[in-house]
Amino acid sequence: MTEITRRDFNRLAAGATLLGLSEVPRPALAAGPAKVVIIGGGPGGAAVANRLKSADSSLNIVLVEPKERYTTCFYSNLYLGGFRTFKSITHDYEGVKKRGVTVVTDTATRIDTLAKMVILAKGAPLPYDRLVVAPGIDFKYETIEGYSPEAAKVMPHAWQGGEQTWLLKEKLLALPDGGLVVMAVPQNPYRCPPGPYERACMIAHFLKTKKPKARLVLFDAKKTYSKQAVFEEAFDEYYKDIVEINLSNEIDDFSVVKVDAKTGVVTTKTGRTERAALANIIPAQRAGAIAASAGLTEGDWCPVDPVNFTSTRAKDVYVLGDAAIAHDMPKSAYSAVSQAEVVAADIVADLHGKPRSSGHYRNTCWSMVAPDNSAKIGGDYVPASKDGKAYLEVKDPFISKPDDSSDLRRQVYQESADWYQSICEDLFGETPLPNFRNP
Ligand SMILES: Cc1cc2nc3c(=O)[nH]c(=O)nc-3n(C[C@H](O)[C@H](O)[C@H](O)COP(=O)(O)OP(=O)(O)OC[C@H]3O[C@@H](n4cnc5c(N)ncnc54)[C@H](O)[C@@H]3O)c2cc1C
Known part of the structure; x- marks a missing residue:
């Protein structure tokens, strides 16, 4: 299909027909194809765009994303460990454009939910039907004294993909052998619950193989964490003299409350300090800033109806992915894509005046703990209600066990590699990446 240009879109927005996309019955709306604007080209936004386009090619779909390339956080820990290249986890939007989605490289600065208009930093405002x-x-930098976007250039969080991921790896490569790496992990809820511990394993693997005298100290604001038994087994089996995990308890609160980017000193709430040669500070998080400025948040995150992820704060607006309050459902790329399927189906049904059905969701989070050894956790999620409040409840949960056989762990690793290829093909329309290693 011919690529839809920005000019074409503006003509379309003004009511012109375009590219013969109108064989499919038109939505029951005002004249012209219905306009769906999507803010954010991560797994949530890209998956909605692609699914909408394949469900109803007559829709006028605009995806707004400031970056020309998207580096996935998922599999970024494998890049740190040396199992993937940066290139293999970085994707452009050419495949999305080829599917007929208008990709606008810009930032949404404001949403006028009454006028149904998205205001952009550079381009003309975008009207929407949905x-x-x-x-x-976004990060709550203010929760750690001394941490800021500037300090993150010295002490990277690498909890958003791209420059930060690259920076953390460069700093690992430059670490003196014998240097100390310090990781700070926040309270729940945050993006990818098992992610910090997979990262600890991958950094430890890197140290073990490239800087054998270096060590990793992890400070955790929490008392327990996702897939803990499996990770504890891995820390013990593979990284015993390399990694020290400090979970908070009744006496010690290991929340990192202060950092000094000049000296590398990291301080916990109950006063333990370490001077890091490299600090990986993952601060507490909130929904991307545009959500709060549009009035879509309640506290740090966006409340939605679990049935279809419509915002409870604004009409004809959906919020999905990490920004949404999805209750038991973790903030993961897998979750975001599962939510996107429901959102796209709901938009199409709604625009065509068809019955709308209740969502059923799924998640799996894989974590690599050592070469050929991955563990997983997941389940199905269904809308439920308690005391008059709607939420998502987990059904049929599953989790890897510490004593799984090595064959099973190898299979789980392969499953995760296959998932990575298929999700990237799905999101970015790329031909599958070779499943290569970069030792
Ligand atoms: C280390 C790590 C490992 C992970 N591993 C896994 C894993 O193995 N499996 C898994 O499923 N998940 C994993 N995750 C979680 C996963 O990366 C996130 O849950 C997922 O990216 C969320 O998708 P999203 O679309 O909600 O947000 P994002 O991926 O953050 O995408 C949001 C996009 O919106 C854009 N944006 C923001 N504001 C604006 C604006 N104002 N205007 C326009 N665009 C805007 C951003 O540029 C961004 O590209 C991992 C995360 C980390 C940090």
């Missing part, structure tokens, strides 16, 4: 908000996360 709006999908999937901006991912």
Whole structure:
């Protein structure tokens, strides 16, 4: 299909027909194809765009994303461990454009939910019939004294993909052998609950193989964490003298409350300090800033109806992915894509005046703990209600066990590699990546 240009879109927005996309019955709306604007080209936003386009090619779909390339956080820990290249986890939007989605490289600065208009930093405002908000996360820098976007250039969080991921790996490569790496992990809820511990394993693997005298100290604001038994087994089996995990308890609160980017000193709430040669500070998080400025948040995150992820704060607006309150459902790329399927189906049904059905969701989070050894956790999620409050409840949960056989762990690793290829093909329309290693 011919690529839809920005000019074409503006003509379309003004009511012109375009590219013969109108064989499919038109939505029961005002004249012209219905306009769906999507903010954010991560797994949530990109998956909605692609699914909408394949469900109803007559829709006028605009995806707003400031970056020309998207580096996935998922599999970024494998890049740190040396199992993937940066290139293999970085994707452009050419495949999305080829599917007929208008990709606008810009930032949404404001949403006027009454006028149904998205205001952009550079381009003309975008009117919408339905709006999908999937901006991912922003950081609560203010929760750690001395931490800021500037300090993150010295002490990277690498909890958003791209420059930060690259920076953390460069700093690992430059670490002196014998240097100390310090990781700070926040309270729930945050993006990818098992992510910090997979990262600890992958950094430890890197140290073990490239800087054998270096060590990793992890400070955790929490008392327990996702897939804990499996990770504890891995820390013990593979990284015993390399990794020290400090979970908070009744006496010690290991929340990192202060950092000094000049000296590398990291301080916990109950006063333990370490001077890091490299600090990986993952601060507490909130929904991407545009969500709060549009009035879509309640506290840090966006409340939605679990049946279809419509915002409870604004009409004809959906919020999905990490920015949404999805209750038991973790903030993961897998979750975001599962939510996107429901959102796209709901938009199409709604625009065509067809019955709308209740969503059923799924998640799996894989974590690599050592070469050929991955563990997983997941389940199905269904809308439920308690005391008059709607939420998502987990059904049929599953989790890897510490004593799984090595064959099973190898299979789980392969499953995760296959998932990574298929999700990237699905999101970015790329031919599958070779399943290569970069030792
Ligand atoms: C280390 C790590 C490992 C992970 N591993 C896994 C894993 O193995 N499996 C898994 O399923 N998940 C994993 N995750 C979680 C996963 O990366 C996120 O849950 C997922 O990216 C969320 O998708 P999203 O679309 O909600 O947000 P994002 O991926 O953050 O995408 C949001 C997009 O919106 C754009 N945006 C923000 N504001 C605006 C604006 N104002 N205007 C326009 N665009 C805007 C951003 O540029 C961004 O590209 C991992 C995360 C981390 C940090």
